[in-house]
Amino acid sequence: MIFNTDTAKKTAELLLQINAIKLNPKNPFTWASGWKSPIYCDNRITLSFPPIRNYIREEFSKHIEKEYGKPDVIAGVATGAIGIGMLVAEYMGLPFIYVRPEPKKHGRQNQVEGFLQKGQNVVVVEDLISTGGSSLLAVEALKAAGANVKGMVAIFTYGFDLSVENFKKANVTLHTLGNYDTLLEEAVAKQYITEKELETLKEWRTSPSTWGQETV
Ligand SMILES: O=P(O)(O)OC[C@H]1O[C@H](OP(=O)(O)OP(=O)(O)O)[C@H](O)[C@@H]1O
Numbered sequence: 553m554i555f556n557t558d559t560a561k562k563t564a565e566l567l568l569q570i571n572a573i574k575l576n577p578k579n580p581f582t583w584a585s586g587w588k589s590p591i592y593c594d595n596r597i598t599l600s601f602p603p604i605r606n607y608i609r610e611e612f613s614k615h616i617e618k619e620y621g622k623p624d625v626i627a628g629v630a631t632g633a634i635g636i637g638m639l640v641a642e643y644m645g646l647p648f649i650y651v652r653p654e655p656k657k658h659g660r661q662n663q664v665e666g667f668l669q670k671g672q673n674v675v676v677v678e679d680l681i682s683t684g685g686s687s688l689l690a691v692e693a694l695k696a697a698g699a700n701v702k703g704m705v706a707i708f709t710y711g712f713d714l715s716v717e718n719f720k721k722a723n724v725t726l727h728t729l730g731n732y733d734t735l736l737e738e739a740v741a742k743q744y745i746t747e748k749e750l751e752t753l754k755e756w757r758t759s760p761s762t763w764g765q766e767t768v
């Protein structure tokens with residue numbers, strides 16, 4: 553669920569402005585889930601633009617406090633959300649930890665890095681939700697480490713039914729700054745995409761798990 557429509561519109565505008573939205577229907581991107589996609593939203597690029605990362609950090613901080621109250625700790629999902637998660641923690645004056653996709657193979661073999669006490673209230677920051685698999689793995693690791701996960705915030709979600717179901721099943725609340733529908737509206741309004749690209753993006757969205765696969 554987006555925090556509100558104004559923030560979703562502004563987030564879309566900023567992502568388009570810095571070319572964080574990449575389109576390549578002829579040579580599709582492979583996602584973390586293995587899905588093929590004509591679009592890739594690279595939120596890591598926001599870190600390279602101080603006014604934009606400040607906007608994201610401030611919107612996150614404001615909405616985290618409103619939706620979840622002030623947590624004890626902010627957690628970032630590695631690697632995409634380490635940077636922005638840390639900026640949010642700094643802005644809110646809170647401790648920061650991050651969660652690896654799997655335990656480290658050497659050293660202390662941690663999956664959760666940083667200082668966390670059992671029972672602490674944690675809000676998880678993620679850069680992007682596709683299936684929600686990576687984010688919910690991070691939540692599991694945090695719970696296993698004794699955290700009380702209050703909920704998750706992300707810059708962007710594609711809003712797939714699968715991710716909505718996955719979050720529901722895991723009983724985790726998700727709020728995002730932006731989403732796919734608002735991004736498309738803004739991309740059309742600002743003429744960032746052509747009618748043909750819009751058609752492809754709408755068609756892909758109807759069956760994203762099988763799009764781009766060879767049919768024999
Ligand atoms: O919702 P999902 O289907 O899990 O996909 C979204 C995940 O994919 C990306 O991470 P990626 O695995 O590319 O790694 P990175 O964060 O290290 O770049 C992104 O940062 C999310 O964590």
Ligand SMILES: O=C(O)c1cc(=O)[nH]c(=O)[nH]1
Nearest residue numbers: 583584592593594680682
């Ligand atoms: O699902 C993914 O891996 C993914 C999709 C996307 O648009 N952006 C991203 O960083 N990861």
